[in-house]
Amino acid sequence: MSMIEPVEDTHGFPFTEGATKFEIIPTDAADPSSATFVVHDEDHTLGNSLRFMVMKNPAVSFCGYSIPHPSEFKIHMRIQTDGSITAAQALNQGLDDLVALSEHVLATFEAKVAAKGDYETRDI
Amino acid sequence: MNIDHHSGLSFTEAGGPQIAIKEVTPTTVTFVLSNTDLSVANALRRVMIAEVPTIAIDLVDFELNTTVLADEFIAHRLGLIPIISHQAVHLNYRHECTCSPYCEECSVLFSLDVSCQSENAMSVYSTHLVSSSPAVQPYVDPANEKGVLIAKLRKGQQLHVKAIARKGTGKEHAKWAPCTGVAFEYDPHNKLRHTTYWHEEDARKEWPLSAKAVEEPAPRDDEPFDYKAKPERFYFTVESTGALPPTTIVTQALDVLMRKLAEVHRVLGGIAEAQGEPVVQPTYNL
Ligand SMILES: [Zn+2]
Numbered sequence: 519m520s521m522i523e524p525v526e527d528t529h530g531f532p533f534t535e536g537a538t539k540f541e542i543i544p545t546d547a548a549d550p551s552s553a554t555f556v557v558h559d560e561d562h563t564l565g566n567s568l569r570f571m572v573m574k575n576p577a578v579s580f581c582g583y584s585i586p587h588p589s590e591f592k593i594h595m596r597i598q599t600d601g602s603i604t605a606a607q608a609l610n611q612g613l614d615d616l617v618a619l620s621e622h623v624l625a626t627f628e629a630k631v632a633a634k635g636d637y638e639t640r641d642i
Numbered sequence: 643m644n645i646d647h648h649s650g651l652s653f654t655e656a657g658g659p660q661i662a663i664k665e666v667t668p669t670t671v672t673f674v675l676s677n678t679d680l681s682v683a684n685a686l687r688r689v690m691i692a693e694v695p696t697i698a699i700d701l702v703d704f705e706l707n708t709t710v711l712a713d714e715f716i717a718h719r720l721g722l723i724p725i726i727s728h729q730a731v732h733l734n735y736r737h738e739c740t741c742s743p744y745c746e747e748c749s750v751l752f753s754l755d756v757s758c759q760s761e762n763a764m765s766v767y768s769t770h771l772v773s774s775s776p777a778v779q780p781y782v783d784p785a786n787e788k789g790v791l792i793a794k795l796r797k798g799q800q801l802h803v804k805a806i807a808r809k810g811t812g813k814e815h816a817k818w819a820p821c822t823g824v825a826f827e828y829d830p831h832n833k834l835r836h837t838t839y840w841h842e843e844d845a846r847k848e849w850p851l852s853a854k855a856v857e858e859p860a861p862r863d864d865e866p867f868d869y870k871a872k873p874e875r876f877y878f879t880v881e882s883t884g885a886l887p888p889t890t891i892v893t894q895a896l897d898v899l900m901r902k903l904a905e906v907h908r909v910l911g912g913i914a915e916a917q918g919e920p921v922v923q924p925t926y927n928l
Contacts, residue, residue, distance in 0.1 A: 521703050521743050521806065540909040557906055563693070564902055567685040606910065610922065613907040617900050617926045619682065622658045623675070624896040630663045630673075631889050637663040642785065 542606070543594075550604040558592045561585065565593040571619070572612035577603045581612075668784075669881055671888035674857075676875045680828070683876040687826050689895040692813040693902075694820045695735075696727035696885040697778060699752060701744070701806040708799045716793055720754075720805055721817045723768045723790050724781040724883040733809040744806050750778045752805040758795035766792045766801060778807065781884030820886045820894075825879035830854040833861050834871055904928050 541556040557564065565583040572581040572595075580598040597605040630636065659678035663671065675683050702717040709716070729750075739748035751774040758764035768780040768789035782789045793801060812819030829836060830852035839845040854877045882888045907924060915921055 521701055521804075523701070523743055540906060540913070542913070560902065560906070561688075563685045563688040563899070564906070566681040567679075568903070570679045570681040606914065610907070610910055610914075613903050613910065614925055616682075617903045617907065617924070617928070619659065619678075620896050620900045620903065621926050623661065623678075623682075623686075624893060624900070626659065626661045627663075627673075627889075627892055627896065630661050631666070638665040640665070640667040642667065 550606065551601045552598040553596075553605040555595045555597070555605075555609055556592055557595065560593050561591070565595065568595065568612055568616055571616040572597060572608055574615070575603075575608055575611060578608050581608070666889060669884065669888060670879055671892065672877075672879045673892075674875055674877055678874065678876075680873050680876075683826070683828070683878075685899060686892075686895055687824050687878070689899050690821055690824055690880060690891050691819055693811050693898050694886070694891055694894045695730045695809050695811050696818050696820045696883075697725045697730050697733065697750060697807050697809055698815075698817040698885075699723065699725070699805045700736075700808040700810065703804045705802040705804065706800050707803070709793050709795055709801055710799075711793050716801070716803070719790075719792050720752075720803070721815070723771075723792075724885045725750075725807055726777075726779050726781050727820070727885040729775065729777050730809050730886075735809050744808075746774075748808060750775045750807040752807055754792075754801060754803040754805065756795065756802075757800040758797055761797055764795045766795060768792060771805075783884065820882060820891045821888075822881045822883050824881075825877070827852065827854050827877045828873040828875060830858055830877075831860055833868070834873060835867070836873075900926075900928060 537558065539558050541558075543554040543556065544550075545552040545554065562585070565585070569581050569583050572578055577599050578597060579600050581596065583593050583595040585593055595609070597608050599605055599608050603611075659682070660676045661673055662676070663673045665672040675686070699717075699720040702713075702720055704713045704716075707713055707716065733750075734748040736748055739745065741748065744751075752771045754766070754771050756764070756766050756770055765788075769782060769787075770789075770792075771780055773779050780789055795801065810818035832839070839849050841848045857877070858875065880888045880891055882891060886894070904924070904926070911922060911924075
C-alpha cells in the first residue's frame with residue numbers, strides 16, 4: 519500500500535519541536551520594568567487568561583496582549599510594572615499563579631465528580 | 643532579567659474558583675464554574691473545543707471504489723466518525739514521530755471491505771470498520787447501534803479502503819474536536835449589558851428568559867446599573883462526540899492548559915538561568 523501524504527503550506531502549524539517558543543523585546547534595555555514578551559504557538563486562550571492573572575498583581579501598572587497578525591501563530595504580551603518588580607518577575611508570577619489556579623480547578627472538579635449523589639445522572 | 647520574586651496566590655476551598663456539578667450523562671456534563679474571571683472560564687471553553695487531543699481518520703487509501711460517491715467525499719465522511727480516544731494520550735502526534743509514512747506509535751489502521759451482493763441497496767456503517775487496535779474503535783451510540791452511515795451500495799458495487807487514524811486537536815481540524823459543542827453562559831438577566839436585545843417595543847415581553855435565569859435573582863426595575871460589576875458565575879454544558887467521556891474532556895482540558903502555561907514558565911526560567919540567575923522553583927508540581 520502506498521499512501522501519499524498531501525503536502526501543503528501549514529503556515530507554521532503545528533508547532534515544530536526546537537522552534538523558538540518565547541522571545542523578549544525590551545522596551546528600554548536600561549529599564550527592566552517594561553518589556554514585550556512574544557509567545558509563539560499561543561492565542562487568546564493563554565493570552566487573555568494570563569493578562570488577567572498578571573493584572574491581579576498590584577505591582578503591575580499595565581498588561582495587555584495582542585495577536586499582531588492573524589496568520590502568524592503568536593501573541594505579544596506587554597507588561598509595565600511600577601518599578602518594585604521587573605516585568606519578567608510579573609510574568610513569572612502570573613504564569614505560576616495561573617498554573618496553580620488551573621490545578622485548583624482541576625482538583626475541585628475531580629473531587630466534585632467523585633462525589634456521586636451530589637448531582638443528577640442519566641443513562642441516556 | 644531577575645525573576646526571583648515570589649508572593650504567589652493560594653487557592654483555598656473558600657477563596658479560589660468553585661465548581662458545582664449539576665448533571666452527568668454518558669455524553670454530557672453540566673456544571674457551574676464560579677468565583678473566577680471570564681478570561682479563565684473562556685480559556686477552559688476554548689481548550690475543551692480546540693486542544694484536547696482525540697483520534698480521527700486522517701489518511702485514506704482507496705483500493706477500490708465503485709460506489710456512486712467520490713473518493714474524497716467518502717474520505718471526508720470517514721474523518722468525521724467519532725473514534726473512542728482513551729488511547730490518544732499514549733499516541734504520538736504525526737510531527738512527533740520519525741516514521742514514514744506511519745507506525746503503530748502514531749497511527750491506528752482501519753480497513754473497510756464491503757461489497758453488495760443483494761438486490762436491495764446495502765448500507766455501510768461505521769461498525770463495518772475493522773480496527774488494528776482493539777482499544778481504538780468507532781464510537782457507537784447505544785440508541786443507534788449500527789453506527790454512522792457512511793455510504794449505500796447497489797448490487798455489484800464495492801468499497802475497499804485502508805484508513806490511517808491519527809492523534810490531533812480541533813485547532814487543526816474540527817474532526818478532532820472531542821465535543822460537539824460547549825454551551826457557555828453567564829449573566830442570564832443581562833445585568834452587565836454585555837449584549838443588546840433587539841426589540842420592537844419591550845425587550846422583556848419579546849424575548850424568552852434564559853433557562854439559567856432561575857439560577858440568579860432578577861434585577862429590580864429601579865436597580866441602578868452597576869458599571870463595576872463583573873461576571874463570576876459561568877454555566878457550562880459540555881456535549882461529547884463520544885470520543886471521550888464528557889468529564890474526561892474537562893479534566894484533560896485543564897491538564898492541557900496547565901501544561902501550556904508550565905511550558906512557557908519553563909522557557910522563561912531557562913532564559914533567566916542562562917543569564918546567570920538562580921533557579922526559581924515553581925510552586926506547583928506537575
Ligand atoms: Zn509513527
